[in-house]
Amino acid sequence: MSAYSSVLTLDPVLPTQAATPTPRPRRRLWSALGRALLAWPFPLAVLLLWQLAATYEWVPSQILPSPATVAGTFADLWRSGELQDNTAISLWRVLWGFSAGATLGFVLGVAMGLSPLTKDYLYPTFKTFAQVPALGWLPLLMMLVGIDEALKIILIAKASLVPIALNTYKGLQNVPTTQIELARVYRFSRWQLLRHVVLPSAFPPIWNGVRYGLTHAWLALVGVELLASSEGLGFLIVYGRQLYQLDVVLAAVVVVGAIGWALDRVLAVIEKRLLRWRVEGF
Amino acid sequence: MPHAATLEIRGLSKQYQVKGDTLPVLDNVSLSIKPGEFVSIVGASGCGKSTLLRLVIGLEDDYQGDILLDGHRIVGTSLERGIMFQEHRLFPWLTVEQNVGLGLLNADLGEARKRDAVREHIALVGLEGFERAYPYQLSGGMSQRVAIARALVNRPEVLLLDEPFGALDALTRAYLQQELQRIWAQEGITMILVTHDVEEAVYLGDRVVVMQPRPGRIKRIVDVPLPRPRDRGDYAFAAIKEDVLSEFSDRPRDELIAEPRERNAVEWQFSW
Ligand SMILES: Nc1ncnc2c1ncn2[C@@H]1O[C@H](COP(=O)(O)OP(=O)(O)O)[C@@H](O)[C@H]1O
Ligand SMILES: [Mg+2]
Numbered sequence: 118m119s120a121y122s123s124v125l126t127l128d129p130v131l132p133t134q135a136a137t138p139t140p141r142p143r144r145r146l147w148s149a150l151g152r153a154l155l156a157w158p159f160p161l162a163v164l165l166l167w168q169l170a171a172t173y174e175w176v177p178s179q180i181l182p183s184p185a186t187v188a189g190t191f192a193d194l195w196r197s198g199e200l201q202d203n204t205a206i207s208l209w210r211v212l213w214g215f216s217a218g219a220t221l222g223f224v225l226g227v228a229m230g231l232s233p234l235t236k237d238y239l240y241p242t243f244k245t246f247a248q249v250p251a252l253g254w255l256p257l258l259m260m261l262v263g264i265d266e267a268l269k270i271i272l273i274a275k276a277s278l279v280p281i282a283l284n285t286y287k288g289l290q291n292v293p294t295t296q297i298e299l300a301r302v303y304r305f306s307r308w309q310l311l312r313h314v315v316l317p318s319a320f321p322p323i324w325n326g327v328r329y330g331l332t333h334a335w336l337a338l339v340g341v342e343l344l345a346s347s348e349g350l351g352f353l354i355v356y357g358r359q360l361y362q363l364d365v366v367l368a369a370v371v372v373v374g375a376i377g378w379a380l381d382r383v384l385a386v387i388e389k390r391l392l393r394w395r396v397e398g399f
Numbered sequence: 400m401p402h403a404a405t406l407e408i409r410g411l412s413k414q415y416q417v418k419g420d421t422l423p424v425l426d427n428v429s430l431s432i433k434p435g436e437f438v439s440i441v442g443a444s445g446c447g448k449s450t451l452l453r454l455v456i457g458l459e460d461d462y463q464g465d466i467l468l469d470g471h472r473i474v475g476t477s478l479e480r481g482i483m484f485q486e487h488r489l490f491p492w493l494t495v496e497q498n499v500g501l502g503l504l505n506a507d508l509g510e511a512r513k514r515d516a517v518r519e520h521i522a523l524v525g526l527e528g529f530e531r532a533y534p535y536q537l538s539g540g541m542s543q544r545v546a547i548a549r550a551l552v553n554r555p556e557v558l559l560l561d562e563p564f565g566a567l568d569a570l571t572r573a574y575l576q577q578e579l580q581r582i583w584a585q586e587g588i589t590m591i592l593v594t595h596d597v598e599e600a601v602y603l604g605d606r607v608v609v610m611q612p613r614p615g616r617i618k619r620i621v622d623v624p625l626p627r628p629r630d631r632g633d634y635a636f637a638a639i640k641e642d643v644l645s646e647f648s649d650r651p652r653d654e655l656i657a658e659p660r661e662r663n664a665v666e667w668q669f670s671w
Contacts, residue, residue, distance in 0.1 A: 298458055299488050301476050304505050313501065317492045394492045394533040 182364040187371070190364040199353070204372065207338055207349040210266070211380075214273025215334040219327060222278035226285025226323070231311075236286070247279040251337040255344060264345045269338065276337035277330035284326025288319030321392060328384045335377045350376075404469050404479070404556045404589055406432040406455070411464035413450055423614035424450050428464070430608065430617065435587040437580075439604030441597055441643065447615025448593040449485055452559045455591070456482045468557070478505060481555035483563050485593075487546040489534040495545050496521060496530040502549040520548040523578060525571070539566040547575065551582060560592045564599065576603060580627065597647075601640045602629055609646045619646055 164184060170176050171183035178186075194200040225243070229236040251272045262268050292315050300310045342351020350373050357365030413425040425447045432438055440448050454462055457476040466473050473480075481502075489498045496517050503513045521530060524544035534542055543566045550558060560579075564572045580603060583590050594600050600607045604623055611618040621643050629636055 295484070295486065295488055296490065299484075299490075301458060302456060302482055303502060304476060304478055306505075309504060313504070314490070317490070320492070395535065 179361060180363060182367065186364045187367045190362075191368040191371070194353075194365070194368060200368075200372065203348060203350050203353050203369075204376070207342065207351070208376070210269050210349065211273060211331075211334050211338050214270045214338070215277045215331055217270065218274035218277035218334065219281050219330055221274065222281030222326070222330065223285055223323070225278070226282040226326075227289065229282070229286045230289025230319075240286075243282065247283070251276040251333075252340050252344070255341065259345065268345060269341050272341045273334045273337050277334040280329035280333060281323075281326040284322045284329070285319070288322030288326075289315060291322070292318045321395070324384075324388055324391070328381060328388075331380055331384060332377065335373075335380060339373055405434050405467075406430075406557060406589060406591075407465070407467040407470075408432075408455070409465040409467070411451075411454065411462060411466065413447070413454060413459075413462045425454075425462075426614035426616045428615070428617055430620075432589060432591070435583075435589055437583055437590045437592070437603055437605045438608060439600035439606070440591065440593045440608045440610060441595065441600045442610030442615070442618075443612050443647075444595070446610045446612035448610060449561055450615070452482060452561055452591070452593060455557075456480055456559055478553060479556045480559070481550050481553065481557070482559040483546050483550035483561060485561040485565075487534075487539075487542040489542055489545055489549075491534050494531050494533055495526060495537070498534070498545055499548045499552055502552045506553045516552055517548075520552045521545075523551070524548045524575065540568065540571065543567060544571070544575070547579075554586055555588065557589045557591070560590065562593055562595060565595070572599075577628075579603070584627070597643050598631065598640055601636065601643060602631060607639075607643050609643060 167181070168184055170181060171178065171186075182190075191200070225239070229239055229243075254272065254275065255268075258268055258271060262271065296314050296318055297310070300314045305313065338349070339351040339354075342349040343355050346352045350369050353369040354366050354373075357363065357369060408428060408430045411425055411428040412423070415422045415424055428447075428451065430438070440451070442448055453459055455466055455473070457473050457480065460475070468480075490501070493501065499517045499520055500513065503516060506513065508516070518530075521527060524547050526541065526544055526548070529537070529541070534545075537545070543563065547563055550560070550563075563579075564575060567575065576599060579590075582588070590603075592600070592603060597607075601621075601623055607621040607623060608617055609619045609621065610616065621639065623639055625633070625635055625639070
């Protein structure tokens with residue numbers, strides 16, 4: 118071992134020099150902050166334009182209420198509890214629909230990814246099914262299950278199932294043969310291969326599918342609530358429009374956007390944690 | 400101590416189908432390797448060295464001829480036969496110790512013994528302190544050392560090494576050559592080492608197999624009847640090295656060390 122200690126000290130590949138030179142942490146923090154700040158000018162400009170349009174009445178205030186009016190309406194909706202109630206209902210629907218869709222989508226994707234026979238049976242049908250947007254199924258489903266909760270859950274499930282199944286299938290397909298060969302050299306059983314190689318290797322695309330799936334679920338939810346519901350954020354939008362209360366519409370739209378964004382952020386944070394083995398910096 | 404095996408390769412040929420054409424890669428290769436022997440293979444890139452190892456390890460069964468281990472045709476892979484691939488093939492989602500540990504997943508050892516073995520082999524390749532590091536945090540040479548540790552950790556009877564020291568600096572390389580030789584002598588493992596470094600081939604091998612390309616075949620087998628430990632400055636050593644090198648006099652040397660360069664994924668992005 119003594120011979121080696123000299124080698125170690127002379128070894129030119131020390132950890133700091135190993136990868137491409139990374140900026141010092143403080144600098145990296147600033148650059149991350151700077152990049153985050155770049156997200157702000159555009160929405161602020163839109164807000165300013167909106168304010169100007171309201172102030173100078175470029176658009177009648179019945180059609181485009183001022184930001185202050187919308188903020189006031191938002192506060193009213195909050196105080197009356199309407200906003201929280203409708204948000205809770207919408208979130209509950211997404212939770213159930215997404216859970217069902219994600220589970221089914223994952224199972225379907227794994228089945229098609231692992232068994233060529235299953236893939237040959239199901240893939241063409243699945244692709245065709247996926248081409249019809251969630252709302253295209255609405256009329257048919259309304260006849261079959263009515264316009265109650267089941268309708269919404271099914272449509273949300275469908276919306277999240279498609280990207281998750283597709284990405285899971287593609288992820289399993291693209292596991293590099295070099296990795297499979299290594300597992301063969303060490304005589305992994307089928308289960309060990311799945312557990313130690315295939316699933317971890319396919320995890321990034323699968324997780325991508327989950328993120329798409331949740332976004333699609335949220336979009337489908339608002340869509341179906343717009344068309345067939347008497348509760349929820351989507352309903353709030355329709356309701357506001359019917360009463361010509363565009364401030365209610367806009368307040369609900371902002372909440373829908375903010376929650377959709379927040380849901381994706383949650384998944385992004387989990388992703389960063391689970392995929393910390395990937396090269397940092399994106 | 401594993402009982403080392405006799406490896407008998409007889410009339411081995413292999414073709415690949417490339418866009419409908421048949422590409423002969425190995426042509427009538429015969430080689431008999433005694434138990435516990437150390438055989439080095441040198442040859443220009445593309446002459447089928449890696450393919451030969453793939454066949455011996457059992458990753459492909461579409462070939463002509465025989466590969467016999469102790470008289471039995473090899474079928475598929477086996478824990479008795481280990482390989483270190485030309486690329487390190489570490490799993491990017493596992494740490495250094497987890498990657499080495501995977502080599503023992505199906506070994507017949509208790510958890511405690513496995514942990515010890517992993518620790519010993521990480522120390523062997525000089526990576527103490529990097530047990531929890533992920534592959535993206537390692538240099539090419541460090542990754543290669545992890546792969547060496549993984550290949551050695553379950554002490555196969557036959558170990559195939561495909562250019563194992565290619566990405567290492569001279570000092571680390573010299574140290575690991577010694578360590579490999581020590582383990583080989585101590586455990587009596589049969590080793591086949593592919594290298595593009597003729598000096599390394601002569602330093603480690605009982606015999607040096609010189610291969611030639613298109614299609615890959617054995618050009619010559621050079622005996623290295625020198626006692627160990629060997630002295631690289633020794634006259635007899637230099638003479639054998641010259642002898643092996645003379646087999647390459649008719650082709651440009653750089654073909655021997657051609658290595659693909661990895662592209663940086665962000666090269667195509669604008670800097671802003
Ligand atoms: N899977 C494959 N399909 C087609 N051709 C291959 C394949 N693997 C290797 N070859 C070809 O076989 C020849 C020998 O390759 P290889 O065994 O990697 O050579 P070496 O290791 O000596 O550099 C090369 O011409 C290579 O292009
Ligand atoms: Mg090779």
